[in-house]
Amino acid sequence: DGKELIKSFIAEGGVFGSLYSQLTGKGATYSAIALEDVEVDTLSYSIMEALSKNNPDLQNVLLSFFQQLALSKETREYEFLCLSAQDRYQSFCDQNIDLVKRIKQADLALYLGITPVALSRLKHREA
Numbered sequence: 289d290g291k292e293l294i295k296s297f298i299a300e301g302g303v304f305g306s307l308y309s310q311l312t313g314k315g316a317t318y319s320a321i322a323l324e325d326v327e328v329d330t331l332s333y334s335i336m337e338a339l340s341k342n343n344p345d346l347q348n349v350l351l352s353f354f355q356q357l358a359l360s361k362e363t364r365e366y367e368f369l370c371l372s373a374q375d376r377y378q379s380f381c382d383q384n385i386d387l388v389k390r391i392k393q394a395d396l397a398l399y400l401g402i403t404p405v406a407l408s409r410l411k412h413r414e415a
Contacts, residue, residue, distance in 0.1 A: 294399040296360065297323075299387050305333070307357055323391060373402050377410050 295318055298304045306316035310333040322328075340346035367376050377400055381388050388396070397407040 292398060293401070294395055296364070297384070297387055297391060297395075297399065299384075303353060303356065305353070305357065307354070307361075309333075323395065368401065373400060373406065374410050374413070376400050377407070378414075 296304065298320075304320065306318070308314070309316040336346070336350060340350050367379065371379065377396075380396070380400065393407055394404050397404045400407065402410075
């Protein structure tokens with residue numbers, strides 16, 4: 289319907305991927321947009337999977353990647369189901385001290401699932 293949402297922010301050294309795409313072989317259900325100049329390395333999941341078959345270290349990397357994606361997804365679900373907008377905002381700020389200074393407030397509002405006006409009110413309530 290044209291409504292934009294932000295699923296996550298990935299800072300330097302971070303990884304991201306689509307479990308859906310990797311496991312079904314279909315296209316990802318979302319896209320990535322760089323908010324700053326960035327250098328991205330990509331690796332096909334099928335290539336990574338083939339290389340890891342006989343390499344325990346690479347298997348551990350893949351396991352860690354899947355664990356990070358699952359943890360991120362579950363944390364995000366918990367935040368939306370159990371936390372207020374104020375608590376989601378505070379949690380984001382606490383966990384992303386450097387990042388919160390670099391992203392636009394409109395993008396942060398989209399991530400939190402609120403309007404920019406509501407975010408402004410939350411910030412003023414906190415001050």
